[in-house]
Amino acid sequence: MQKTLQQEVTLSGIGLHTGKEVKLTMKPAKENTGFVFVRTDLEGHPQVEADVNYVTATERGTTLEKLGVKITTCEHLLAALVGCDIDNAILEMNASEPPILDGSSKYFVEAIESVGVTEQNIAREYLVVKEVLTYSDPATGSEITIIPSDTFEVTTMVDFGTKVLGTQNATLKHISEFKDEISSARTFSFLHELEMLLDHGLIKGGDISNAIVYVDKDLTPETTEKLKKAFGKDEVSIRPNGILDNLNLNYPNEAARHKLLDVIGDLALAGVKIKGKVIANKPGHYVNTQFAKKLNRQWKLQRKKNVPDFDLTKEPVFDINGIMRLMPHRPPFLLIDKILELSDSHVVGLKNVTMNEPFFVGHFPKEPVMPGVLQVEALAQTGGILVLASVPDPENYSTYFIKIDKVKFKKKVVPGDTIIFKIELIAPIRRGIVHMQGYGYVGDTVAVEAELMAQVAKNKVD
Numbered sequence: 498m499q500k501t502l503q504q505e506v507t508l509s510g511i512g513l514h515t516g517k518e519v520k521l522t523m524k525p526a527k528e529n530t531g532f533v534f535v536r537t538d539l540e541g542h543p544q545v546e547a548d549v550n551y552v553t554a555t556e557r558g559t560t561l562e563k564l565g566v567k568i569t570t571c572e573h574l575l576a577a578l579v580g581c582d583i584d585n586a587i588l589e590m591n592a593s594e595p596p597i598l599d600g601s602s603k604y605f606v607e608a609i610e611s612v613g614v615t616e617q618n619i620a621r622e623y624l625v626v627k628e629v630l631t632y633s634d635p636a637t638g639s640e641i642t643i644i645p646s647d648t649f650e651v652t653t654m655v656d657f658g659t660k661v662l663g664t665q666n667a668t669l670k671h672i673s674e675f676k677d678e679i680s681s682a683r684t685f686s687f688l689h690e691l692e693m694l695l696d697h698g699l700i701k702g703g704d705i706s707n708a709i710v711y712v713d714k715d716l717t718p719e720t721t722e723k724l725k726k727a728f729g730k731d732e733v734s735i736r737p738n739g740i741l742d743n744l745n746l747n748y749p750n751e752a753a754r755h756k757l758l759d760v761i762g763d764l765a766l767a768g769v770k771i772k773g774k775v776i777a778n779k780p781g782h783y784v785n786t787q788f789a790k791k792l793n794r795q796w797k798l799q800r801k802k803n804v805p806d807f808d809l810t811k812e813p814v815f816d817i818n819g820i821m822r823l824m825p826h827r828p829p830f831l832l833i834d835k836i837l838e839l840s841d842s843h844v845v846g847l848k849n850v851t852m853n854e855p856f857f858v859g860h861f862p863k864e865p866v867m868p869g870v871l872q873v874e875a876l877a878q879t880g881g882i883l884v885l886a887s888v889p890d891p892e893n894y895s896t897y898f899i900k901i902d903k904v905k906f907k908k909k910v911v912p913g914d915t916i917i918f919k920i921e922l923i924a925p926i927r928r929g930i931v932h933m934q935g936y937g938y939v940g941d942t943v944a945v946e947a948e949l950m951a952q953v954a955k956n957k958v959d
Contacts, residue, residue, distance in 0.1 A: 500616055501527075501586060501615060502524065512592060521595050522589040522590075525585075525586070534546075547575060549766035559762070573759075577602035578605075601680060625806040630642070630643050639784040652666065653667050653753050653754075654666050667756070675761070680758070682752075682758050685752050757777075759782065760785055764789050815835065834848050836879075842921060846878075846879035846918040865911055867911070869906045872906070879935070888953075894953055895956055896953050910944055921934050931949075
């Protein structure tokens, strides 16, 4: 199910590049909202959705812009939301840039955990990766690939051609590992980059506590004075491991872990949870967001087809005998063969349509087609399993139609077809009234859909 924060929580700090004080308030949001930034410092409180199609810049961070309203350096905050398994949140800020804090996602995660996460009433959707997808940038040698996986996994490989950093790798096997393994990995820079940014008036909110600085050039007296002034330090020196002082590494491969954090934050802009293994070689915000655009297009194509991914090979929740223990229906009017998935709010059933179905004798002798009314009945029977599986004595209950609405038949169902029925609750079951949305899929096409309402009633005892 989708998730959001239990209540709002506020953090304050300084933006890394703007140097401005900013207050960030993360608020709960209703289902299917996604992540939405709100600029409370601007008239009308304009919104900018965390959508990869609004990305306008990727230098030193990911920038979103909608109708002239900007959100900059959003990746650490988005990574924290994904890492806490959240789907929906309103993110109010009184400046364009979230606080940099310590340069990681750690304090965002701690803030979210302080108020908790709550489950919502609509099932989460996923981009299920079924084939290998790749994006590469010949100019930088960066490349991101995603391959099929049952969960969201990320591996990053970092090599900037410098002795001080060397080659590093990091892996996240499951999003539940984010807090302990990834969230505290801080942003980093090379000394030559830092000097250039200071010369251009950037990183105004930076200090040695929120950015690892790898010293890849001689620390000249001139550079030392710049750093002392920028960071408000009396002295600046180099540690034996090649980083500036006043900061200890949280991990030997902290740079690779932070790059992994950035990948998670940038891919959040694809707008959907992902089931796939991401392998990123020399990732950066440009290649990350370009790949997110590719995933976003793939997601839109998958949604257009409107066909969920069902594993027909796994052990069913109920076989035909289990179905008959729950339902009073019997052949020839039992119209489902298996239950593939079952939760408190949805159920997935299957029917193999064969020429032996008795209704094909008269519907029609020369053009066998499964009657639409029986397709709707099969949807209803699947929905009946959702209800009857939740009571301790299902043999004492029956479900009865109250209303059928918005029925559409989009494809003929003929012998040899396998129909997958998916039913989801539109509202929680109250007083025995069940309100459901149902779809029947044949191959990659919706064959039937309907909105159903039924009543669950206890059978009369003779």
